[in-house]
Amino acid sequence: MSDDEIILSDLSDDELVQQMHDDLYDGLKDEIEEGTQILLERGWAPYKVLTEALVEGMRIVGEDFRDGILFVPEVLLSANAMKAGMFILRPLLAATGAPKQGKMVIGTVKGDIHDIGKNLVGMMMEGAGFDVIDLGINNAVEKYMAAIEEHQPDIIGMSALLTTTMPYMKVVIDTMKEKGIRDDYVVLVGGAPLNEEFGKAVGADAYCRDAAVAVETAKDFMKRKHNVRN
Amino acid sequence: MMDPDTPAIRRRGGRASVVAAREAEKRPRVSTIKYGIRPVEAVTAEQLERIHQASLAILREIGIEFRDETAIRQWKEAGADVQGQRVRLDGEMLMHLISKAPSRFEMTSRDPSQRFEIAPDTMTFGAMQGAPNVRDLQGVRRASTIEDLRNMNRLTQMLPGFHIAGGFTCEPTDIAVPWRHLHINHSSLVETNMPFFGLTTGKQRAEDSIAMGQIVHGKDFMDQNAVMLGHVSGNSPLVWDSTMLEGLRAFVEANQVVLLSPFVLGAANTPADIPATIAQLNAEALAALAYTQLVRPGAKMIYGQYSVSVSMRSGAPMSGMPEVTLINAVIGQLARRYGLPWRTTASQSSAKTFDAQSGYESAIAYMSGASAGANLMMHAGGWDEAGLVCCMAKFVADAEQNLLIEKYAQGISFEHFDDALEAVRRIGPGGHYLGDSFTLKRFKDAFFAPEILDYLSYEQWKVKGSKDMAQRCREKAKSIIASYEQPPMDPAVREELDAFVAQRQEEISPSIA
DSSP states (O other): OOOTTOOGGGSOHHHHHHHHHHHHHTTOHHHHHHHHHHHHHTTOOHHHIIIIIIIHHHHHHHHHHHTTSSOHHHHHHHHHHHHHHHHHHHHHHHHHTOOOOOEEEEEEBTTOOOOHHHHHHHHHHHHTTOEEEEOOSSBOHHHHHHHHHHHOOSEEEEEOSOTTTTTHHHHHHHHHHHTTOGGGSEEEEEOTTOOHHHHHHHTOSEEOSSHHHHHHHHHHHHHHHHHHHO | OOOTTOOOOOOOOHHHHHHHHHHHTTSOOOSOEEOOSOOOOOSOHHHHHHHHHHHHHIIIIIOEEEEOHHHHHHHHHTTOEEETTEEEOOHHHHHHHHTTSOSOEEEEOSSTTOEEEESTTEEEEBOOOOBSEEEOTTSOEEEOOHHHHHHHHHHHHHSTTOSBBOSSSBOOTTSOHHHHHHHHHHHHHHHOOSOEEEOOSSHHHHHHHHHHHHHHHOHHHHHHSBOEEEEEEOBTTTEEEHHHHHHHHHHHHTTOEEEEEOEEEETTTSOSSHHHHHHHHHHHHHHHHHHHHHHSTTOOEEEOOEEEEEOTTTOOEESSOHHHHHHHHHHHHHHHHHTOOBEEEOSOOOOSSSSHHHHHHHHHHHHHHHHTTOSEEETOSSEEGGGTEEEHHHHHHHHHHHHHHHHHHHOOOOTTHHHHHHHHHHHOTTOOSTTSHHHHHHHHHHSOOOSSSOOOOHHHHHHTTOOOHHHHHHHHHHHHHHHOOOOOOOHHHHHHHHHHHHHHHHHSOSOOO
16 A cells, blocks of 8 residues: 655645645655755745645645544644645745734643643644644643743634633633733634533633644634724 | 655555545455454453353253154264153263364355354354344334345445344244245345255255255255354253254255253242352253264354343343353353353344434443453344344444454454554644654554544534434435345356245245145
């Protein structure tokens, strides 16, 4: 089944993009780097490489993850390959003023040290082309506020595994409200004990039940945001 | 995230290839399952010896009835103490006969890829048999028909998790009793290409079963290979009857496998005591096992037993009870002592719907058999209402349990232990293993990944229609039946098989009067 004989530079643009979708699916970091370089050398705009080759490839990965065909470790591998492509594109995107997918600050809330789910979301978001600033675990409201100020993200993501720590999300959101900045940001919350009602009750924009939904939701909010701005 | 020693990840063809490969991974499994766990032992060696000696004493002093002229003649010729139908057997003669049996043997079919070993260290799964009712694809309980049986065989053929087709997984009650065996065997042979249970209820039916097997497989092939099993039940206490013994002889003479099962309704046809129940059951089994070797030395046979306890409130058989689990463990100890493969009843329940009772009872029955080291997990699919119902939804759920139990039985492998410990060094405190190279290499095989059991979040489950297990299983059963393809059979063979059924229907009166 494996075909290591493929010479990426011999492929037409369409074939190469198709091959990159397959390579992303298969989690091939080196091949994605090479494909990204080739498209850039052929004069593709960095934003076109990002959307048509990388983001579209990760969309397929996300779909099959959602449908139970791909497994978590495979998706992480794909996300890793995507990140490698992004690493090449990011400075070029900035230089060409291309539209950004978006930026996210993500962290587990105060009192909670669980981060597997949060890490998964972070990696999937990066895989989808977002800039992700990961604050790690056990974050007090001050940490979130400082990160918002420093990074000016589009999205704030909060995670908790414990019923005893999840109410802290409301503390963060209420603080944002007090400072009058709540509506400047999309707030996404997640974690095993949460549900939609809880998300609404604490004043988040959305509850995301898993990493795939987090990415879809984030993309959806970014689309709306751009529409408003345009 | 990745360690520097990550093995080269290779192209595998992207989405199209992976989706196809994942589908192919679901193909039916037919190979031998080897036990890797140490079986639970419920009694000490000394206690086991007491039970064994008690069984010998029962056969020596009380004796056992063989209600069958041929068997009585054979026992007399062999030098047993025979008075009327009562046969008293001495321990030495008994164990000498049993020692002639093979400890391990292969079963196969017309599909050479269906090949597995039945032995004291292997595990085999067979679909349920004998239900006069089905709970159908709409969840309705009704008398079963030949079309239901065909669907059960289609499911058996398609679902990974079964080695042996049940034969009469449900009874085709729309066919006259004297003709039924013809259609049951016909469906086993046409809808599946697996080893299967033939009919043993009497000489004529057993001989028809063998003849039909031989039409499809060839007589020479069956003289060399076991493709059919005959289930021979005892009438506890201490009786083997002519109907079953005729069936036994037909199967053994054709080199096919017999399964000799005393039928224990604890406290009803055995004493209300666990070790005494086992001693009686074991005496019954040993007598039939020895008789089988008298008929044909070297005959392939399985130490059978069907054990349930009886509700003293109603007289009804009860599944999933602790006594049965204990009996299983001891039968396992005895069978290993005799060097014979043995069977248990893997998925039994008395529930009236596919509900929590059904799940609890079945799960206990599965674990009870597997932890005792059972070699044939019988009725491992569909069994509810003490065997009066074959539940099509439960059949699908049980098929997945068979794979889960297989994984448990295979035990723990140390093949990757050192590599895995290296991963602990790589990740250290506070990290995670989801992206580690070792996880990537092993995740698919390291942990069992069910499809029927539901592990979605509440929201996902709701999005997918809030379906309970029975609903999901019925949908899966429908889609399997819709995608089913009949295994290939030479048209000339098929014609001969059909003609045999037609001819026998001419010869046999449909009336049971």
